[in-house]
Amino acid sequence: MRLSAFAPSRKQWEPVAFASPSLFLIGVVILFPLAYAFYLSLLNFDLSVGPDAEFVGARNYAEALFRDGRFLGSVWNTAVIIAPSLVVELLLGLGIALLLNRKIRGRPIVTALIAIPAMVSPVMAAMAWRMLFGVKFGAINNLGRQLGLLDVYFDWFANPFISIVAVVLVEVWHNTPFMMLVLLAGLQSIPQELYEAARVDGATPWQGFWTITLPLLKFTMAVGVMIRMIDLTKLFGLIFILTYGGPGGATETVAFNTYLVGFKDFRMSYASALSYLIVGGVLILTLIFMWIQRYREARPA
Amino acid sequence: MSVTIARPAAVTARRVGHPRLRHGFAQGLTYLGLALALVFFLGPFFWILTTSLKGNEDFFAYPPVWIPSDPSLKHYIGLFTRSSGLRYFTNSLVISSVSMLAALVVSLPTAYSIARWRFGGGLLSTVLLVLRMLPAIALIIPIYIMYKAFGLTNSYFGLVMLYTVVYIPFAVWLLVGFLREFPVEIEEAAMIDGCSRLRALVTVVMPIIAPGMAVVALFAFIATWNEFLFAIVLTGIETKTMMVLVTSFTTGGTDQFYGEATASVVLGVLPAFAVAFMLQRYLVKGLALGGTKG
Numbered sequence: 004m005r006l007s008a009f010a011p012s013r014k015q016w017e018p019v020a021f022a023s024p025s026l027f028l029i030g031v032v033i034l035f036p037l038a039y040a041f042y043l044s045l046l047n048f049d050l051s052v053g054p055d056a057e058f059v060g061a062r063n064y065a066e067a068l069f070r071d072g073r074f075l076g077s078v079w080n081t082a083v084i085i086a087p088s089l090v091v092e093l094l095l096g097l098g099i100a101l102l103l104n105r106k107i108r109g110r111p112i113v114t115a116l117i118a119i120p121a122m123v124s125p126v127m128a129a130m131a132w133r134m135l136f137g138v139k140f141g142a143i144n145n146l147g148r149q150l151g152l153l154d155v156y157f158d159w160f161a162n163p164f165i166s167i168v169a170v171v172l173v174e175v176w177h178n179t180p181f182m183m184l185v186l187l188a189g190l191q192s193i194p195q196e197l198y199e200a201a202r203v204d205g206a207t208p209w210q211g212f213w214t215i216t217l218p219l220l221k222f223t224m225a226v227g228v229m230i231r232m233i234d235l236t237k238l239f240g241l242i243f244i245l246t247y248g249g250p251g252g253a254t255e256t257v258a259f260n261t262y263l264v265g266f267k268d269f270r271m272s273y274a275s276a277l278s279y280l281i282v283g284g285v286l287i288l289t290l291i292f293m294w295i296q297r298y299r300e301a302r303p304a
Numbered sequence: 305m306s307v308t309i310a311r312p313a314a315v316t317a318r319r320v321g322h323p324r325l326r327h328g329f330a331q332g333l334t335y336l337g338l339a340l341a342l343v344f345f346l347g348p349f350f351w352i353l354t355t356s357l358k359g360n361e362d363f364f365a366y367p368p369v370w371i372p373s374d375p376s377l378k379h380y381i382g383l384f385t386r387s388s389g390l391r392y393f394t395n396s397l398v399i400s401s402v403s404m405l406a407a408l409v410v411s412l413p414t415a416y417s418i419a420r421w422r423f424g425g426g427l428l429s430t431v432l433l434v435l436r437m438l439p440a441i442a443l444i445i446p447i448y449i450m451y452k453a454f455g456l457t458n459s460y461f462g463l464v465m466l467y468t469v470v471y472i473p474f475a476v477w478l479l480v481g482f483l484r485e486f487p488v489e490i491e492e493a494a495m496i497d498g499c500s501r502l503r504a505l506v507t508v509v510m511p512i513i514a515p516g517m518a519v520v521a522l523f524a525f526i527a528t529w530n531e532f533l534f535a536i537v538l539t540g541i542e543t544k545t546m547m548v549l550v551t552s553f554t555t556g557g558t559d560q561f562y563g564e565a566t567a568s569v570v571l572g573v574l575p576a577f578a579v580a581f582m583l584q585r586y587l588v589k590g591l592a593l594g595g596t597k598g
Contacts, residue, residue: 017501021417022424025410025472032469033435036446043446102337105330113338115584117345122576122587124530126547130569131348133554134355140559142351145368180345184587237439240532240547244554258441265445266537278442285439 044276050269063276074277076252077260078284083167084256085235088174089228095175096182096227097220103183104190114187121180129244132173136160163253166246170254173245174235182227189223190216222296229292236285257281349573356380356566363562379563383571387564389549393571396546399460400528400575403467407475407524408517410468415479416505420488429480432473440533443470448537458540466538467528474527475520482516483509519586526579546572 044063048056067074103114120128135142136159147153159169193216201211239258242248248255248263255263261281265274355363357375383389417423447466448457456462490512491504499507510517532547539548550572553565580587 018417018421018423021413022428025414025469025476028410028465028469029435029472032447032466033438033443036443036450037438039450040442040446043449098337099341102334102341105334107331107334107338111584113342115581117341118584118587119349119573119576119580120345122526122580123573124532124547124576126530126532126550127569127572127576130550130553130565130572131352134562134565134569135348135351137559140363140368140562142348142368145366149367176345176348233437237441239441243532243536244551247554258439261441262444262533265448271445271449274445278439278445281439282442285437289437 040275041279043272044279046272048272050271056272059272063273064280066273067277067280073252073255074257074260074280077255077257080167080252080254081236081238081256084170084174084238084254085232087171088178088235089231091171091175092179092182092231093224093228095179096186097224099179099183100186100190101216103187114184118180118184120177121184123177125177125238125240126244128173128177129241132169132176133245136169160246161250163250166250166254170242170245173241174238177241178231178234182231185227185230186220186223189220193219225292225296229289232288232292233285236281236288257284352566352569356563356570358563379567380571383564383567387549387552387568389564389568389571391542392544392546392549395460395543396529399463399467399545400525402460403464403471403528404521404524406464406468407471408521411472411475411479411520412510412517413502413505414472415476415483416509418476419480419483429477432477435473436477440470440531444533444537447534451538457538458543460543463534463538463543466534467531470534471524471527475524478520478523479513479516482513482519486513519583522579522583523586526575529575 045058045060046056047059047062099117103110103117107113136144138144138156138158143159144153144157147157160166197215197219198211201215206214237258238256239262242254242256242259243262246254248259257277258281261274261277264270264277351370354370354372356379357377358369358372359374359376359378362369362372362374380389384393414423418428451457451462456465486509491508494504494508495501529545530547531545535545535548536551539545546568550565550568553561553568
């Protein structure tokens with residue numbers, strides 16, 4: 004039946020003609036700039052110095068990896084933000100998904116309502132929370148004082164550690180709904196007969212969760228975590244509004260650092276090299292993650 | 305496709321102790337947990353909305369006033385007039401709508417070519433998926449230099465072209481899925497009747513996959529609406545979007561312009577609310593492929 008698409012009347016040029024407009028645009032607006040950025044990364048082009056540049060080979064990459072404490076610090080900061088965010092998003096998302104998977108009234112509307120933060124732009128999420136965290140008139144400090152938990156104006160962004168906690172909190176608020184949706188879809192594809200069979204055999208719901216739900220949900224969880232991890236390496240808008248990398252660069256992520264190098268210092272070549280290092284890092288992380296998955300799947304339980 | 309099988313009530317209730325009581329207790333905890341989740345995820349929106357309607361005497365009051373005593377739209381009016389918010393809101397609307405339409409027009413034939421003729425084999429599909437994962441920061445530096453050279457910064461055209469193209473991989477990916485579900489026989493019947501391939505696509509295929517195209521369009525709209533990095537680097541005083549406007553309220557603390565700041569957040573998240581309800585069934589797929597991040 005599908006073979007009928009290859010009927011003799013088919014014209015050879017048609018597939019190419021249909022696909023070419025978008026392929027041409029992708030070539031011009033994405034692939035060519037990427038190639039150009041790689042070429043740039045091998046020069047010492049610096050707009051704050053002037054339009055002249057010369058070829059320096061891999062020097063930018065070497066500087067970033069071995070001498071640039073600020074870049075290496077931003078790699079560390081990104082990891083410090085990513086790790087707790089992923090853990091909390093996974094656990095909280097799983098919890099809410101399990102609740103929504105029970106027989107409850109109004110499930111579609113509750114699901115859609117909880118999903119809303121994930122649709123909001125990072126900039127808007129950060130702006131809302133920046134005001135919620137407001138020192139004198141923010142809702143969090145006001146509520147804390149009203150409940151007697153705080154007795155002074157508390158500045159959430161004065162201390163590096165608490166700033167990171169605040170960033171993670173906003174990130175968790177922003178993207179747990181995504182994790183929840185992915186896990187809910189996974190939960191709903193587990194056949195109910197398995198639970199019934201377990202119940203007949205005398206298993207408690209708790210045992211059912213550990214022996215049926217978790218093993219069958221493992222793949223979905225891995226996919227969700229991987230998507231969030233790749234997205235989190237791009238963390239930019241949220242940082243820009245919430246902390247602008249502060250205090251003292253404690254929340255400066257790789258994407259934000261690259262932005263500052265490119266558009267505050269105007270070191271275009273160096274910023275290109277940094278962006279290539281980010282792409283490489285994401286690629287390596289993804290491959291490691293996929294490799295671990297495959298290894299664990301291949302190993303007999 | 306998820307298969308859900310209704311659980312017979314008799315099986316659920318078969319528990320030791322007081323089955324009814326125990327079941328009721330579990331249900332009560334479930335609703336309590338969901339209520340807490342709703343407060344956490346929607347509470348910030350509630351506070352932002354009420355604050356945007358508050359006057360100074362409510363905002364600066366202690367003990368805090370949670371429900372505005374004299375709600376007014378004066379901050380929205382201030383935002384639209386004093387901060388040129390109307391212009392930037394319109395910019396966001398126009399840029400998002402045009403990019404959305406352009407991305408659809410360009411992506412549909414490509415998706416058709418992949419779905420019907422397996423154009424490019426698996427390689428093209430993989431490349432498109434990898435392009436979706438590409439961090440925007442890797443693209444903005446060369447784009448900025450190129451746009452500067454061609455005078456495309458601070459222009460609607462430059463921004464719309466970038467958004468359109470960046471969105472093509474995602475649009476093609478989703479549309480291929482919708483097209484594969486569409487029986488090829490219908491359009492072939494039309495072609496036997498003398499219709500050209502392109503005409504069959506426009507007059508026969510498009511009306512039937514219109515719901516799928518609407519899904520792609522809404523995701524494209526909100527992704528463009530939400531995009532920040534390209535916007536902050538490439539826009540100037542005339543072409544700013546809502547996302548860039550918000551940054552102007554962070555300098556020198558937000559307390560002074562709390563009203564306009566919250567009003568701009570309310571306007572900035574409106575599409576998200578609309579789309580979350582319209583696209584419920586497709587949220588997972590769209591979000592997983594990066595549908596809302598530019």
